[in-house]
Amino acid sequence: MSQPVQTYTPQAFHRQAHEALENPQIRANFRKAMDGLMGKRRKAFDDWDLETLRELGANIRLRALSKLPDLLEQLEANCEANGIRVHWAENGEQACELITEICQRHGASSVIKGKSMVSEEMHLNAHLEKAGIDALESDLGEYLVQLNEQTPSHIIMPAIHLNTGEISDIMHERTGTERTTDVDAMTAAARAQLRERFMTADVGVSGVNFAVAETGTLCLVENEGNGRLTTTAPPVHIAVTGIEKVVEHLADVPPLYALLTRSATGQHVTTYFNMISSPRKADEHDGPEEVHLVLVDSGRSRVYQDDELLDTLRCIRCGACMNHCPVYTRVGGHTYGTTYPGPIGAILMPHLMGLEATKDLPSASSLCGACGEVCPVKIPIPDLLVRLRREAVGDGVGNVPGAGVKRSRKEVAAWKSWQWLATHPGAWRGATLVAGSFRALAPSHLGPWTQYRSAPKPAKTSLHTLIKRHRKEKGE
């Protein structure tokens, strides 16, 4: 049976994690997929000086960020000169309105979508639906997830939480496709279902992998051909992306592309690398008459203010951090309840949604460091997780919305007392003596701490006293 439709939220992370851990199907699906992806990635970099390539990738992204406002202006100027219209949106809501307006101006009733996580981030489909515009996802994984009324559980492989049998059920229930375990047959069925829609769609909406300032070029990475169809067949193409996706030079693209495909799925290259620099020119016979680029901020410019948090914006959205995360592998993508799950989600979503809603995400990590080790642009993800944990319990000052949400007066007072005690030897000795004498009264339940551990009990004799005694016996 296909899964029942469920809404996931970051606020319910703990409950959702428990549910996922108790679901052997989810665990098996993710375990199998992530093991495969880790192996493929390792193999894909076999012939490469990976460290040098990562260093280059990180430098290119750092350079782009160091000139971000200039590059955005250059991108805008070059796109406009090429005939691409550029729009700016402070948040997802504004971006949705902009896109809806463009659709309405063209009297559009149907939109075909290439894969775009930014459009997921701003819930574009729901927004278009409200305006009476039908938005259909065309990436196979996104299409399946949309049929099942779900959201993607992985940023590269949206339907990774479903196995073949479940997908067969979904396609049967939603589209009348005959049940089968033959993946080729299912793929062919989806192709047939979407082909007509590609041909008749009024508008194509896509994301952008890299936006090149130097040439005003939008680069799209894909395997299926749905991205090329989305950006070529309909009369209007709207590309939507975060403001951080810009790179300075065209020559910056090859190394990032090499890192992206190998890190994401272990592919040495994707089937298509689609570079769009203008709408259809007068003498050309296909391609959209209009191309729009919508640049979305949604909290990114706030992240940009902080020297440490800034590294978050280097991300090229490969998903390697989730593929290698022991937590993600066990609880799956939906558990996080956010557009971007896994380690990158845990360091990005607090900025997009605020720490009130996402306070559990930075703690959903064992800090094993795998995410940082595999990141193709060397984002120090574990450090950023720790930083956000600190922000959550800190004094609430700074650039992270909702900072201080986990601050508890009791905890602050406890640590202050501890600090005082630990810096006053006399008081410390007295306190340990008292604690040792009344150790029988120590509580055996200490909230979540004792859920999987036994409670600590003060020693009868403190280590301090033991050492003293020992030295005396030895006559030191």
Add this chain to the structure above:
Amino acid sequence: MSARDNILGRLRDRQGGPLSAPDSDFGVVTGRQWSRHERLERFEHWISSVHGEVIHCESAGWTETLARVLADKGVKRLALGREHPVAQQAREALADHEVELVDADRDIEGWKRELFDGVEAGLTSTRGAIAETGSLWLWPTPDEPRLLSLVPPLHIAVLDADSVEDTFFDVVTGQGWASAMPTNALLISGPSKTSDIEQTLAYGVHGPRELVVILRDA
């Protein structure tokens, strides 16, 4: 204040002050120095590994190879351009052939359904290829439009062995892409594919199911 001014204003007045970045050393993505033989071997290895079919032939008789491919694949309707030498020679050679030739150099609005439903193969030239990744590079033209290499279930691409280069970076910098970007520049590496269903690889999801590269040499 517009959204544009607000966003740029926040970025410019960055609290942390101006940023600097280290220089980028591109050595790792160039300087392969493969021999011609090695280069061609790599190209073929990689494109074959993703189901691209490479057929070698001599430049002089390449249209015979094309005719054979069309016959083998049972192609009855072939879309192609008119001006490019590849299209010209193909048209000449196939004039008396039973394959029906469909003009691709027409406004798509007039023949969208025909292209989507009634054409079995598209023939295109290529500008070159990349050995390291097994990728063809195409800059679609009015003569050979963008959908020609995408919509028909079979894409036949004609490639000259001398136009294969080592890396993507070499092509972008060596061919001066940055000063001459066309409406659409494409890398194509194999037929369309997906592994969105339980990571099982399936070819021909939205684009071509098959990619045949006619590799012309000498």
